[in-house]
Amino acid sequence: MNAPILDLLRERRRELGQESIVSVLRDRRPLLLRGALIGALVLGAAVAATALVFLRYQFVKVQTAQLTRFEVESTQMQAEMAASKAKLNQLTATTRSLTEGLTTLRTSSALLADLQLRIPEDLQLKSAQVEGENLVLKGQALDPMAFARINALQLELARSPLLKPKGVSVVKLERIPATPAAPGQAGAPSPAAVSFELTGAFASLPAARQLAVLQQLGSEGMARRLLLLQAEGLLP
Incomplete structure (x- = not known):
């Protein structure tokens, strides 16, 4: 409703x-x-x-x-x-x-063996030092023909597989006069000589070339070490 x-x-x-x-x-x-x-x-x-x-x-x-x-x-x-x-x-x-x-070939016995093969007669090597990428050699060459011996060493180093051909240069040359024997002492007088300092840039060698150089220089221990590192894949 x-x-x-x-x-x-x-x-x-x-x-x-x-x-x-x-x-x-x-x-x-x-x-x-x-x-x-x-x-x-x-x-x-x-x-x-x-x-x-x-x-x-x-x-x-x-x-x-x-x-x-x-x-x-x-x-x-x-x-x-x-x-x-x-x-x-x-x-x-x-x-x-x-x-x-x-x-490295820079501090191995292969470097010393290579230097021994290239040092001319009547040239004395007093030191061989590795300074970074360079090899520094100091010594003296006896007269006569001291400069010719130093030049021959420079040419031999340029042919070394361990150094760059155009990287070997003469840094210093200094003539050393002959020294007479001291009075009352036996022995021959020291001959005239020329002291020198040479520097050479190390070459960068591939593993195969390093192996060949080591075997050529008779460094069998380094050669075996190189082969082992190659077998492990640690070298290109």
Whole structure:
């Protein structure tokens, strides 16, 4: 049963010839229902859109968190790879240095054997030093023909497989006058001589050439060591 509708202006409406409030409300009820339905639909659509936006936000948030985690892991992996590469390069450099130290011809008996084969007669070698990439020789050549002997030594060193052909040069020449024997002492006077200093740049030899030179100079121990390092893959 519908509740009665209080219409305080009913008499006034009658005087004006207007419909009663009951008739007006009865005619407008479908319109109100339609408006309420449309409002409910709009509200439902807004709620659904809000829910979809929220779900999308949560999805994007999860994806962003995963991407951030992947980025952190990628950065850590790159740092680990860089550290491993640095360690590998350091180990490679150390291994190369040790290998070169084990197979270098600069301080081996092969160098001394090569020098003995190239020193002319009446030329005295006083010192042979390795200074970085160069070999420094000091000594003296006796007269006569001291300069010719020094020149012959320079040419022989230029033909050495251990030195660069164009890297041998004369650094210093100094004439030493003859010294007579001291009075009252037996012995011949010291002949005139020329002191010299030669320098030569070491040649860079591949492993195969080093092996041939070592075998030619009779340095069998160094040759076996070189073959062993080659078998282990430590030499190119």
